[in-house]
Amino acid sequence: MAEKEKMTLILFxxxxxxxxxxFNIALGGAASGMDVTIFFTFWGLNVIKKNEGSIKSKxxxxxxxxxxxxxxxxxxxxxKFHMMGMGKAMMQGLMKDINFPQVDELMRTxxxxxxxxxxxxxxxxxxxxxxxxxxxxVDSYAGVATYIAEARQSSINLFI
Numbered sequence: 561m562a563e564k565e566k567m568t569l570i571l572f573x574x575x576x577x578x579x580x581x582x583f584n585i586a587l588g589g590a591a592s593g594m595d596v597t598i599f600f601t602f603w604g605l606n607v608i609k610k611n612e613g614s615i616k617s618k619x620x621x622x623x624x625x626x627x628x629x630x631x632x633x634x635x636x637x638x639x640k641f642h643m644m645g646m647g648k649a650m651m652q653g654l655m656k657d658i659n660f661p662q663v664d665e666l667m668r669t670x671x672x673x674x675x676x677x678x679x680x681x682x683x684x685x686x687x688x689x690x691x692x693x694x695x696x697x698v699d700s701y702a703g704v705a706t707y708i709a710e711a712r713q714s715s716i717n718l719f720i
Contacts, residue, residue: 566595566714570707573720574606576636576648576663582720583666589716590673597714598670599707601680604720605687606631607663608677608694617688625687633664671697678702678710 567589571582582598589596600608609615609631617625641647655662661669671677676699684690684701691701700706711717 564593564595565716566597566710567716568707568711568714568718569596569598570717570719571598571600571604571607572602573639574603574631574636575639576651577639578720579604579607579633579636579663580666582718583663583670585718585720586670586675587666587673590670590675594716595674595676596670597676597678597710599678599680599710601683605679605683605689605694606636607633607667608679608698609689610693610695611635611664615689615693619688622688631693633662633667636663667695667697676700678706680704680707 567586569582569586571579573579586596586598611632611634615630636648637645638647638651652662654660677697679691679694679698679701680703681701682703691698
């Protein structure tokens with residue numbers, strides 16, 4: 561039996577529209593039978609943070625960063641035309657009009673289709689983010705060597 565084709569995505573952005581694009585592509589790959597991995601790093605970690613609560617870190621700078629950068633799929637801003645949340649509300653209204661799922665719904669569907677979520681430990685360490693800050697759907701916590709191993713085996717590699 562032939563090995564399944566693989567797709568690897570790096571989600572570097574913590575913005576709603578870019579997360580929507582990443583999950584839409586990931587779902588397309590998974591639905592077509594590919595093994596899909598999303599490696600969340602830097603601001604992309606915000607996508608897989610819990611929607612509620614704050615993050616406690618060691619040090620004043622890390623605590624300030626995590627206070628301003630709480631993350632969570634429901635808290636993501638738009639990359640353009642955010643307009644203090646009005647643009648995001650408009651986008652969510654448009655999505656609702658055509659029954660397009662929100663980011664958290666796309667994440668659940670991705671998990672159901674077997675998409676693997678990897679959180680970048682290097683970024684977690686730099687920002688002072690512990691594993692307890694993330695949703696339960698994260699499959700593993702690893703560094704760039706793991707991403708490179710996944711990417712080497714993938715026929716599609718995307719950076720979002």
